[in-house]
Amino acid sequence: MNSTHVAHGIDVEASAEPIVAWRTWALTGRRDGTDLLLRPVAGRSRPWKPMQAAEAVCKHTRMHVSPNIGCTCGLHGTHAIDILRRTRCPAVLGRVALWGRVIEHDFGYRAQYAYPQLVTLVCQFCFWQWGTHGLSPNVVGWFPRDVLMPLCDAHLELARRYGMEPRKLLPTDELDLRLRETYAIDPLVYW
């Protein structure tokens, strides 16, 4: 990597190697577990389509290329897993390749292009509480609006007690494999 010039008081470098970072996604799919799509955990943004690079765009203003140094737009990735524990409704944890224009921050990145590299399903409640210690979901609940939520047995029971009854339960192994086949990527084996 070579330092080329300075813009906005920040070094601009060039590289031929994509950056790989941590990331979580939400997951949607049909009642039968087909048409699986990774989606950003925030907002109602478009899904990351299989076999296509996700490309960032700024909805705040379309007047600049995303990511912009003075904005928060761009496809996000982080240096570490722990910072992801407070993201909204994570269903999938993984490693993501970032390229194009990438802005590195103290704790992560905002990128122009991205594609997942390694993924695994996570029980969001376990992930919030314990990070990577106890992520393994036992089932995947299908909820209205095609929301898929991997859950461990304990949190499925807790969800039911609080009235969050999945309309259907799908096998985790099958969904995990189908997700990886859909995006043609490998499993994340971290713990």
Next chain:
Amino acid sequence: MDIGRPQRIIEIEPVSLPVPSPELPMPMPEQPIHEPSPAPTEPADP
């Protein structure tokens, strides 16, 4: 999610794209994605 302050800009042109090649063409148009900064949320009770 706060990822802190910007430190540097990296312009990356990969020699090979980290996107698998589809065996069959997929008729899906490319559309840019807006992704707001994921705001931290309190874990909700299930």
